[in-house]
Amino acid sequence: MELFSAAESNEKAPLAYRMSPRNLDEYIGQSHIVGPGRLLRRVIQADRLSSLIFYGPPGCGKTALARVIAGTTKSAFDTLNAVLSGVKELRQSISSAKERKELYDKRTILFVDEVHRWNKAQQDALLPWVENGTVILIGATTENPFFEVNPALVSRSRIFQLKPLSKDDLYAVAHQALNDRERGYGKWKVSFEEGALEHLISVASGDARSLLGALELAVETSVDSFPPQEGTELFVSISAAEESIQQKVVLYDKDGDYHFDVASAFIKSIRGSDPDAALYWMARMIRAGEDPRFIFRRMLISSCEDIGLADPHALGVVESAAAAFDRVGMPEGRFHLTHAVLYLATAPKSNSSLAFFDALKAVEEDTKSEVPNHLRDANRDKEGFGHGEGYLYPHAYRDHWVAQHYLPEQMRGRLFYRPSSQGYEERVRDQVTRRREAQLALGQMEDPGEILSFGKPSGKEARWLARLADNASENLMLLRKAIFDEAKPARHELVLDLRADDGLLLWEACRKSPEGGVWGALRSREALQRLEGYASTLDDPGRPSLFVAGSEPLRKGIPEEISFEVVIGRNHFLRLPESEHLGEMENIFSVLKSKGRVVVVETIPKYGMRLSDAVASIAPQEGSLIELLKKAEESIYETGTNDTTSWDEKSLTEHAAAVGFQVDSPRFFPLEEERTIGSRELKRWLSPSTEGGYGACISQLNLADIRETEKRLTTILAGHPIPWRRKLVLLKFHR
Known part of the structure; x- marks a missing residue:
């Protein structure tokens, strides 16, 4: 107390010491903690202090606030400086505090300046006296107390963070x-x-x-x-x-240039890759007395705003140059300034980091989107709400990546980041684009290529089925690669994607034939709008020509003078009855050039996973149920009563040959992945209204029997992982 009060009358004390506030009315700044009505102001005025820690940069008023408390409180006030005092001085203060409490029942407030400078043992020596109330601690520190002060002291104190004065x-x-x-x-x-x-x-x-x-x-x-x-x-x-x-005033030359105008010219010269101009404007700033730290701050911003991932090392170069400057100082530090500015000015440029502001705008426009269920924290609510169900762990897949959605459902398909074609970013652009296209395709696939999914599930379930059946990235990439390995489109050739709604083959075709042209036949106008939105992010010459074909002949959407060297497709025939295959082959033949080639990958329904196989893999003892399912499957796949599901690759090759195609030997792709069947799927598969499904094929049962079968299947299959198999065929035709 005496130490603080002595300063008021000491005319020879430093001004900062003499001007220490004597009360809260003289205290300037920190209104967020000592403003009218604030907690700290109330407890100071009421003299009801508990232990406090003031945390903030030098000169923000930590010690001054302690002096205000010293002048306000009726308690004894003692001070220690952790730099100058040790355990011996602390024991003396504690001894005096104990004596005041025992003899006079008077509290003692102990102010410890730079409390973080005490080591753990010294801080531990203070702890018991704070715990038993012998002293009320007020600590002041420039370091984060949660890292630098004994956690036990922190837990017994209120932390107040002081800010630099405005x-x-x-x-x-x-x-x-x-x-x-x-x-x-x-x-x-x-x-x-x-x-x-x-x-x-x-x-x-x-x-x-x-x-x-x-x-x-x-x-x-x-x-x-x-x-x-x-x-x-x-x-x-x-x-x-x-x-x-000890710092010069920044004064630009007599022509009247302004501080921010010169800084703007400096940054724009870096952005424009003009090292000469960047050096000139930097020299103007240095000559005028500009703080080099200000120049480094601007370059740190530019390294991410203007260079970004075109050269991810730029940020490190500027950071290292700034650190070296701090060690060397002026005038030699001008070499480090020059090194940084020349690196930035000559580096490849990309402003793709501005994608953040597009994302921020999307957040501001849509504040209701929720976290997708499969991305939610499974540790808390997995059992009750199924949070985290369906999440695919990327490290379990090849290249540590798997196609799945990470944006909220309403935001899917929105693109914020647009990689440039400069420097390092050009190397990652291809990978980002291909993975993004796989994710976009994943969300638009209508079916997983299984007869069990006929009935066209909608919404989240359709996407979930599609993701599982195509095993997300691995199978999608496998099939796409197989198609283009066989088709081998040249850079100058015209390519047609027969079913471009999901974009999986379309965008790869654009990359393979940039000097020719790519057309995409679509099933719906919704797909057209979606793909045109994505195409708008591509360079204009590389965009595909898109048209809605629906069930109309291809030639109706393609000018007569256009014919294609290459036609590609995936599951183009899947939902077509066998009776329509011949007409579709003629449709494709009509838009193909002489010596043109067709490459398609088709899921063959006849070779798909059977529900009877799934039951047998888990509950082989359910013989009667397995037999019932097999009878239904015989009708679905074998007898030809449903020509949408009973055809195989021979049907396709025969119809292709009938219209004049030469047919190469088919290549088969047996695929297997682990899959979990849900109760909603079973309900749809067994519904009598699902065309070609199990319910329709066992219609001799009454509705109660079907429901009983559904219950048994749900008990056996729901929630159990099953090795799910299917068979795809790659067919290549020549005209």
Whole structure:
């Protein structure tokens, strides 16, 4: 207490010490914790303090606030500085505090400045006396107390974070010192050259102690002998201000250039890859006295805003140059400034990081989108709500990636990041684009290529089935690669995608034939709008021509003068009855050039996974149920009563040959993945209204029997992983 109060009457004490606030009304700044009605202000005024820790940068008012408390409280107030004091001094303070409590029932507030400078043992020595109430601790630290102060002390204290003082706060501190007759310079008429006081405040950077120290030096050296006679006029020049705070005022040349105009020209020169101009504008700033840290800050921003992933090393180069500058200083530090600016100016450029602002706009426009169920935290609500169900762990897949959706359902298909074709980003662009296309395709597949899924599930279930049946990325990439390995489209050839709704083959074709052209036949206008949206992100010459074919002949959407060297497709025939295969082969034949080629991959329904096989793999004892399912499957796949499901690759090759195609030997792709069947799927498969499904084929059972079968299947299959098999065929035709 005595240490704090002594400063008020000591005219020889430093100005910062003399101007320490005596009460809350004189305290400037930190209104977020000591403003009217705030908790800390109330407890100080009521003298109801508990242990506190003040955390903030130098000069923000931590010690000053402790002095206010010292002048307000009725408790004894003791101070220690952790830099100068150790366990011995702490024991003396504790001994005095115990004596006051035992003899006079008086509390003691112990202020420990720089408390983080005590080691763990020293902090531990204080802990029991805080716990038993012998002392109330007020600690001050410039370091994060959660990392640098004993956790036990932190847990017993309220933490208040103080912020650097604003310019307005610093102006108030300066005017308070200049107008105070007892402790400051109110006895004299102090004036400043234009810009001098502003310079002191700017360079102080939120530190009141630094400002008052510089102000003291500037005022008291403005006369030959201080203090002069009361009423003397004291004038502080810019040069005196510069010397007082050891930094020059930034003054651009007589043409009147402004600070931010020159900085703008500097950054725009870097962005424009002009190293000469960038050096010139930087030299202008250095010559004018600009703080090199300001220049480095601008370059750190530019390294991500203007260079970004075109050269991901740019940020590290600037950061390293800035660190080296801090160690070397001026004038040699100009080499590090030059090194950084030349690197940025000559680096490839990309502003793809601006994608954040597109994403932010989307968030502001749509505040209701929820986290998709498969991305939710499974640790909390997996059992009750199924959170996390369906999530595919990328590290379990080849290349540590699997196609699945990560955006909310309403946002799927939105693209924010657009990789440039510059530098390193060009190397990742292809990978990002292909993976993105696989994700877009995943969300648009109408079926997983299984007869069990006939009935066209909708919404989330359709996407879930599609993801499982195509095993997301691995099978999608496998099939796409197989198609293009066989088709081998040349750069100048015209390519037609027979069923481009999901875009899986379409975008790869655009990359393979950039000098020819790509057409995409679509089933719906919704698909047209979606794909045109994605195509708008591509370079104009590389965009495909899209048209809605529906069930109309292909030639209706393709000009007569256009014929194709290559036609590709995936599951184009899957939903077509066998009776329509011949007409569809003629349809394809009509748009193919002589010597043109057709490559399609088709899921053959006849070779698909059988429900009877799934039951047998888990519950082989269910013989009667297995036999019932096999009878239904015989009708579905074997007898030809349903020509949508009973055809195989021979049907396709025969119809192709009938219209004049030469047919290569088919290639088969047996695929297997682990799959879990849901109760909703079983319900749909067994519904009598599902055309070609199990329910329709066992119609001799009454509805109650079907429901009983559904219950048994749900008990056996639901929630159990099953090795799910299917068979695809790649067919190549020549005209």
